[in-house]
Amino acid sequence: MAPLSRLGVILLFLSSLIAIINGSCSFETPFFPPPTYTRQSSEVWEAFSQIEASLSRLMSNSTDPGMNKSSYSIEVTSSKSTLWSTFHTAKDKNLTRPGAEKVNETSRYRIASITKVFTVLGILQQHAAGNLSLDHTIDRYLPDLNSSHTPDSILWHDITLRSLASQLSGIPRDWAQGDLILDLEDPTAVGLPPVSRDDPEFADLPRCDSYNDFKPCTAQDLFRDLEGRPPVFEPNQKGKYSNIAFELLGLALANVTGQAYEVYVGSSILQALGMAQTSFSKPDDSVAVLPKDIAWYWDVDEGVQNPTGGLYCSSSDMSMFLRYVLKDYKNIVDAKLNWLPLPSTIGVGSYYGMPWETLRTDKILDGGRTVTFFTKGGGLPGYSTMILVVPQYDLGITIFAAGDTDLLSDLLKMVVERVIEAADKLAGRQVDERYAGTYTADPNKLNSSVTLSYSSTHGLEITNWISNSTDMLKVISQGSQLPPTQKFHAQLISTGLHRHEKTKKGELWRLVVSLEEPAAPSVWDDLCTGDVDTAIYAGKPLNELAFWDKDEKSGRFYQLELTAFRVNLTLTDGGGGLRIGHLLGQQL
Template sequence: MTASYNTTAIAIGVKSIHETDLLFEYAYTPPKKDEKGVQKVDSDTIFRIGSLTKLFPPLALLKLQDRGVNFEDPITKYVPELRTLKSQAREDSPIWAVEWDEVTLGALASHMAGIPSDYITDIAPFGDLSAYGYPQANSSKFLGCAGFFGTPGCNKTVFFEHFGERPPVQAPFSAQTVYSNIGFAILGFAVEAITNQSFTDYVTNEIWKPLDMARTSATQPDEALGFIPANDVWWAADMGFEGPGGGYFSTINDLHRFGDAILQHKLLSAVQTRKWMKPLTSTSSSGLLMGAPWEIFRAENITSDGRMIELYTKTGDLINYHSQLVLIPDYDIVVTLLVAGPSGPGEGSQTSMTLMMSRIVQSLLPAIEAAGKAETAAAYAGTYTDKRTNSTLTLSLDAAAAADDGPGVAITQYIIRGVDVPRTDPGSTLPPATPPTLDPPMRYRLYPASTGAEGKTSWRAVGTMNTAEQVAQQDALFAWPMNSCITWAMMDRSTFEFGARDHFVFDVVEGKVKGVEAVGYQVHLTKECK
């Protein structure tokens, strides 16, 4: 993978939140590099992380919920001076002026505000551009700052001097998501107004220090601790007030501490974390949903059963620097990738940051899936009986068998009070007076639920009669994919005395499964010893 990377450094880490050490660690140091930086890359080497920085402003605001902050609040509640930008617009109309009172914190965090994408990337000051069709530049429009090519970073005052001249791209909450760097700088303004301290101080004290992210910073760190590509001019670039949108520095190890803390609910409560890690809108890509500011890839070709896996990611790019943090909640896995150096032709042109992440995940998850199946089979597979009620439940999961490539755990014998449930399943409707005789019988698999308690795990059963071929034939009739996948609407539908027929609760004592309650049937079965 790195054979052609003569001037590009790479650091990769893979970690389970249940393990102290990394599961996989890789670092590559190119032969050509700036001598001022590290000469050997490792997991503590500092890289610029670009837009991965964008995770911190929304998280900071979520941590301020105890002060009454809500993502539905208009940004003008905290930064009312944004309203003055209207006076700079060409005219007061939806085409030329942002309606700032309609822009919420959540809209900014999820790229749904429709506001201009950037500010400091204006190219007018950087030479004669007539060869590209531009007119002669008006020097009165120059910011005098940008942070690039030796210019100083812009401050908040500069933002309010001209940003109103930039028209909106879309109306807030339009169907089309519009990526905006500037939105995260504005969220930083809101944090400063709420906390009465700089955004950097708040993030340092409330996130980085508690997690021991000692090599993560908002300003340029010691050059000797970071990787600097040969002839690089971006290591020292000062993003100024736009720093919260893409200016920070970090390491593989620090980002793993951060990812671990998110999945282990150390930064937000469990329910706050689950709410944060949700899609909020779609994008122009059918495989990518947008959170706040999660970029959520949905893949159905990773596991053998083809089920949907969601990867919660944030990618960063700052010309020569590329980063990606990947959280996979289904597996409690954190993946980090940091790259520094050119990536054009001759420098690994076949492998972009996202392609590297995809290849890592495609290689990693099947192995983790197999290990998880083996562990689950050892704990849950077997026969459970209750002789008093003539009930038997047999669970099977053969991780090595190609025939058993489905998710969850298969129910291969399902008899309750002498009734063969798979052949008499009435579905979610009111059972008819005479039980049906199903041929072929229903097939069931058990799936773990997100609820649980000390010594108990909660599972739900999902049944199907159709084969994979029959499902594919039915789905081919519709204009959209997976029309038949409606299990989300069918769970917990059939109940008896308020207990769901599909609900199973296992007893776990000192890590060993001892029995299971079929809740809707009011039967408790004991696991037979092998």
Template sequence: MYLTVGTFLSLSLLADAAAPKYCPPLGPVFPPPSNLCQNDGWAKVAKGISATIEETLKQVQHDSSIVNVNSTSFSFEIFSARDPSPLLSYAYTAPTIKNATTGVRHVDKDTVFRIGSGSKLWTILLLLKEMGDSVFSDPVGAYVPELLEAAEKFRHNKTAANDQANLMRWDEVTVGELASHMAGVTRDYGFMDAAFQPELMQAAGFPKLRDQDVPPCGETKACNRKDFFEGLLKSHPVVPTGGTPVYSNAAFQILGYVVQNATGRSYNDLVRAELIDRLGLNGSYSSPPDPKLGIIPGDVRSSMWGLDIADETPAGGLFSSTRDMANVGRAILNSTLLPREMTRRWLKPVSHTSSLNMAVGAPWEIASYEEDRVVDIYTKSGDVGSYSSMLVLSPDHDVGFVVLAAGDSAPQATRILTDLVNKALIPGLDKAAKKEAQRFTGDYALEDGKSHMRVTTDDGPGLKVTKWISNSKDVFSTVIMPALGVKKPSQIEVRLYPTGLKSPRQISFRAVPRSLKEMPGFGPFSNSCTSWLSMDAQRYGNVGMDDIVFELNEKDEVVGISPRASRVTLRKE
């Protein structure tokens, strides 16, 4: 059976009709807001977030089992890629810190925290800047001699090649698999090994270890390169390469060696020169800085402030402030250090997890929120000692936020605060973007009145087309209704969504029709959003009938709209 373009379009649109929700393509439904600081809607959102944080602090003061606010401090900032000033800053200093004998006594956006595994994001940003993303496909042995030697042994040893349960297949591991936790590599070597608590483990029924089975490093000193690889090459794989995401700090220690070997420079020097100096970061360090710069719950040792993890720094050894973390987030959203096309490829999932609302990138932890549409939030969290960090980016809005916490309940405080902010932030940003998108709304027509479009906004996502006349013919009734298989104009709607493509004085959108007629659907094949299948499916003279471009003047004002298959530009009335 052969399908015509029209039949294919009809079938794909009918699939959309079964979805009980709006069905935009994945991505922004309005152009990202560009002037949030002067947006009345945003001011209300920011005020509401501050009030929610303060109310939550009052509530948890009476229930320290959730978050102990008497001993946990945090600093928080919302930022926009389009504005160097914070959209919202908030800092809380725990009572125990106000009387601290070491470190700061008042937390603000310049206070230095450990960021733990937030360091992994810096490592990948550095790797991409220095080596590009084509390196993700390279075998790791191409950059790490110890692993190349291990891979060669597998190639010449048939017994080893068949022993998948006991031996890691280093000949299969790529740089990209390490960056996205897809290599199946052990989580750590040495660090936090229970071998350093022999009495406790033997009391729990485990046997006494032989001396050669106790890591020679990881408790009182960090593992050097020699010790690390000797232990790593004896470690069992967790899962097959490319199988399922399994979090690994060891993978990022290896990535530190990759970028060092590729550039001939030490990791610490690269971080200083290529990230800290280039981005003008004044509160970030790759080894423990002077304690007077940071917040230190307890003391330097018990909080792990003073722990220098040396070669494992790429996995979790960096220090930073809220101001600096926000600047790193802006640099990612603005592609300050990377080409924009590379940033777009980077801000994508690599694998699902067993949770439908969580995916994994390199090294992103990607949370998906689904209300009127799906919004993917790119995050990187980190916990070490008394410290916790979270960097959150919303590429749909060119906005992000940072949470840094320190104290007894730092991880809980970070995650609760992240959820509280996201709950208000995403809808608030959509409203702010919709308000700015009012400049696209209005009536557009030719002078002869034979072609006319009316664009509005309503409670749904995107711009809504309520009238579309082409050469005196109603496009709704002549094209869209037959394709959707409906007979009444009240049973359809057409929405315009931005594509992210721009030219001088032009902004590109695509029209996505949707049937409002109830259709049967009870599973992913009959009840999922398939707009990605139907976009650009129906074409006229090699131009998509859904291809819409808004025209701008020299003042960046919207002055026209071009439904490009019609070969006309309608002027805004």
């Protein structure tokens, strides 16, 4: 075989070295590790102060009667501790049943569908214990579901526990509430035919919950209603929200544990985590956040619907739970179960998880960078709730609201985006202080150096790279076969791994080339792939870098290894307090 020309060598090297990412493709992995929150994290403390002032203006200047009847509890936590909390007590409360005198971190709310997170956690625990499988069908654990023989009934033998937990079952949303026949005095006013409750058709409707003064529904009520109920979609073909799915998961959990669902979750999750302010039983009014005119719903027993929305909880307890999730979400019950999996696509959108509702957005950060939120919201009469887990910033956010139904939306807009912007600025500053600078080989042995710079749009990137007297950025530019005006960035992406995982030494990153937006973008520019594992050289990844010699107090790294190039470079110019004399074994 004839030897490659110099240009051929450059092209081969380029194609092997780096994954090229279109400008319109936001990369799946964060540009940098999560920030560390300390007393010096001025960006976030200033943001919290500004948010507090904005919230105060919102509630004090409102002329909306609904706002005057509203209360809220908001907390932001890292995986280590609560960073900030704020509370508001409604001005206009029930005279005969006011509830908690002053809302604080111990005040309880009905958290509605956030309960689903605890139901799925119970299922994951039993899956890890080998007592059930996410990939078994639900009728294996609830054989009563097969009592129906109607041709168009739900095919339970095609619906797995994973399908139910992931909102992919295709089954109806609700069954014991939400029927307009209970609310419309005159159905004909909205074009519906009149139906008498004495009609035989009405006799088939449930006799519990909203159909019977909120009498608790039972498992038999649920099974009876599901007989002959048709599905909405084919199983596993389309995401569709279903409360019934989680009621079935709760019943399956009870069957395999031999305990009532509420008893199992109470002992295996709530007590195990120390969540003493969370329960399925109704707390005393002295700690209850009771919205005016809707306080009666505090007393409603959800019965068989508890797994989908029955918990009462305080904001401090929820922060405790979010810390538990943040600390170990990749291995929360089993190393094979990542509870917060990223969507398989790299673009922007929202997705169902188990049971997290995942949002990936590029509308907060500079440069089209994305933020991924794992959320769970809930709503019951008088209550609107939301929790958000943001692993890339090591943040968990709790927002509980009671009263005005629009308040939660206002609070989300005022709190979450500002917190993320501040956390991103903090993370960027820490990256700049800990990684940026020029790393150089011993000049007596090798002409090799790398300069790393940080920007808010491109994160940590290589802005100068000499390897054995070769300008590597020029090699990339010449060998890319891109238009001469096409700009690119040699970005570094944290992998979250270490060369030595046990000691957490040798922090591993990967290099990708990110192209700026094409001059004439097309729809296909949004077709993104996430392959950053390129070719190897003599058994080593060509685009892998490792940071070594970390100062534990400042977090500053002083050594950079280019894995495939078999070279270690020393920081010779950069912030964070250089220790050149120490690193070179010289006296300053």
